[in-house]
Amino acid sequence: MSAVSPSAEPGMPMNAVGTATESSMLMTSLRALWARQAERIEISEEDLEAVRENLLQMLPPEVLSPFSADPHRTEKIRAAIHELLRQEVVDLPPSPQMVEALYRLVAGLGPLEGLIRDKNISEIIVEAPGSILVERDGMMYPTGLRFASPQEAVEITQRLVILMGKRISRAEPIVSFNLPDGSRLTATIPPASLGGPTLSIRRFRERRFSLQDWVRLGSMSPEMADYLDRAIAANCNMLIAGSVSTGKTTLLETLLSQLRPGRDGSVRSVVIIEDTHELRPTYPHVRQLV
Structure with a gap:
């Protein structure tokens, strides 16, 4: 198959004259x-x-x-x-x-086009009735956007999945996978979702947070940051809990970044087990399982 040049518009002359x-x-x-x-x-x-x-x-x-x-x-x-x-x-x-x-x-992608291009949106959710929600700064908001029909919602959901070389059908009505940029797409269509197709696109987090960032943002005190740093160094057990979009994964990623070799040069081997791949540890001695 011959190479494709993205520079030429199909049906347009290559030597068109005029300003940009x-x-x-x-x-x-x-x-x-x-x-x-x-x-x-x-x-x-x-x-x-x-x-x-x-x-x-x-x-x-x-x-x-x-x-x-x-x-x-x-x-x-x-x-x-x-x-x-x-x-x-x-x-x-x-x-x-x-x-x-x-x-x-x-x-x-119909009404999803502009939402997908908006980098301030961390998650896009299509509910079964066809309403579209977005998450910004940890808060969920209705967009007022809707698909023209339930059939359009199904077709665009299938289109998103097929673009990534995956399949979704009545025989396999549930799909979940990572996009190339690390974002996570989960979709369902009938008969798995009774009211129509559902879709969740969880955007990849580009920024990493240090403990100092959490302090600067007012999410924890300097004393809390120091305590967590010492707890990591002392191999303390920890449990991180919270509701959806409260920063659990982001905090865990921050704590993993605090892992350092011991004074004698010893290191810790870390095993990460996730049901959905989200963590991006910078610590080198890690085995990640999904």
Whole structure:
């Protein structure tokens, strides 16, 4: 399969002249036109599946992931779709309208698009009735967003899962896995969830916290930080408990970072057992099991 260049827009001349602003405005107008035309295009399930399977081979998970940090993700996916049409992998015309229709069916995420791009959101939850919640700064808020129909909710949930090379169906209605950036996706569809599909996307935490950070943020006193540091050094048993999104995993990760070799150079071998992989210890002598 030939390489795909993300720089060219399918259906656009390579030598287009104009300022960046004019080009952006033109492309926005064209996209709106193609989107309206794409809504009237019918594509068979067989052709759609062929496009999906080929995209999984052409593009790495880091690009296909909805949480991709690649600023050219959308362009790369559209360019790959255009290349598949040009190579006649499926019997569909390589028109801009067809590229747009296939992109929306393969990678479009409806009301979730903007939420996924918002890095201030730590979790996205789709409840069974179709309402969408987000977590910011440890608090859950309704977004006021909804899917157009229960069927759209099912299709977008399936789309998210399929983009990562996974499967969800009535025979296997529950799926849970890590995205390439470390975020965690858990989804269910009927018959596992009676009221409709449910979805949880727990975003990967980019920042690590030291004990000094907890003190600076007012989450613990200097005396508490010193006590925890001494307790780690003394091999004390600890139990960390709390409700959802209170910082249990973040605190445990902080405490693991306090592990240091003894004065005589001795080290401790640590075994971590998780039901869902979340911890990212910096201590070198660790075995992680899931």
